[in-house]
Amino acid sequence: MNAYIFPGQGAQFSGMGKDLYEGSAAAKKLFDEANKILGFSLTNTMFEGSAEDLKQTKVTQPAVFLHSVVLSQVMGDKFKPDMVAGHSLGEFSALVANKVLSFEEGLQLVYKRAIAMQEACEIKPSTMAAVLGLEDEMVEAICADVDGVVVAANYNCPGQLVISGEVDAVEKACEALKEKGARRAMLLPVGGAFHSPLMEPARQELADAIEKVKFGQPICPVYQNVSTFAVTDPEEIKKNLVFQLTAPVKWTQSVQNMINDGAKTFTEIGPGKVLQGLVRKIDRSVQVGSGEIK
Incomplete structure (x- = not known):
């Protein structure tokens, strides 16, 4: 079975999507349509923008989404998913590719999500940190012992977890994690505490927007960050998407469940190859690759 996976924030790079724009009339049409929907030239x-320009959440999220969705649509007959999943933001790309959301609805929701997250980041100083070389349970226990808000946010692969929360709490957790033998516990250059309780204002705002959108029937199961199991019911997909902002990204568990359900190949659709590397670390027996234009 073929699994298609969609990257999230952090996969962006300067020049992303330009080859698609110049190499496909269908891609150019979608890129131009996106600019009209957003009201500015993304x-x-x-x-042409610098890496610094692309790092802004309100730019990064629609840019990664757009690159991924355009690629999935111009792949033509090559795009034949038996199951899909997306890492955080990538879940929106997966839902458009999977026919749950239209291109326009998906892009509008992603942009609203990006703005809401950026605003939530400005309420209280917050950050994230990558933790390498410890068991998940150890990281969870240490976070629970620290005063303040700090939680496990991204279960990326065995031995690689991201924590998220208030700056002081994350820094204290990093020190405690190093003392317990973490190979690395370092702050990440992000604008705030994604996938933590500090994103509650953004979750409420996004929930209002999501509730107004009618979700369609997917063409194949989606393995969502919140539940990690195959989901096909549009209302359940909607519910999981609402809670995604404050809940952890359970990527390791999602990939393991996809493999248990028969996935033999994983194709990353979008900029970069981050997810391919994570899948290899989760299970080296499966094939990984990148999506290509027809």
């Missing part, structure tokens, strides 16, 4: 920043 493609200018994607194609």
Whole structure:
């Protein structure tokens, strides 16, 4: 079975999508349509902007989403998913590719999500940190012992977890994690505490927007960050998507469940190869690769 996976924030790079734009009339049409929907030229920043320009959440999220969705649509007959999943933001790309959301609805929700997250980041100083070389349970226990808000946010692969929360609490957790033998516990250059309780204001705002959108029937199961299991019911997909902002990204568990359900190949659709590397670390017996234009 073929699993298609969609990357999230952090996969962006300067010049992303330019080859698609120049190499496919169908891609160019979608990129131009996205600029109209958003009311500004996202493609200018994607194609010509610096890495610093692309790091802004309100730019990064629609840019990664757009690159992924356009690629899935111009792959033509090559895009034949038996199951899909997306890492955080990538879940929106997966839902558009999977026919749950239209291109326009998906892009509008992603942009609203990005703005809401950026605003939530400005309420209280917060951050995230990557932790390498410890069992998940150890990281969870240490976070629970620290005063303040700090939680496990991204279960990326065995031995690689991201924590998220208030700056002081994350820094204290990093020190405690190093003392317990973490190979690395380092702050990440992000604008705030994604996938933590500090994203509650953004979750409420996004929930209002999501509730107004009618979700369609997917063409194949989606393995969502919140539940990790195959989901096909549009209302359940909607519910999981609402809680995604404050809940952890259970990527390791999602990939393991996809493999248990028969996935033999994983194709990453979008910028970069981050997810391919994570899948290899989760299970080396499966094949991984990147999506390509027809």
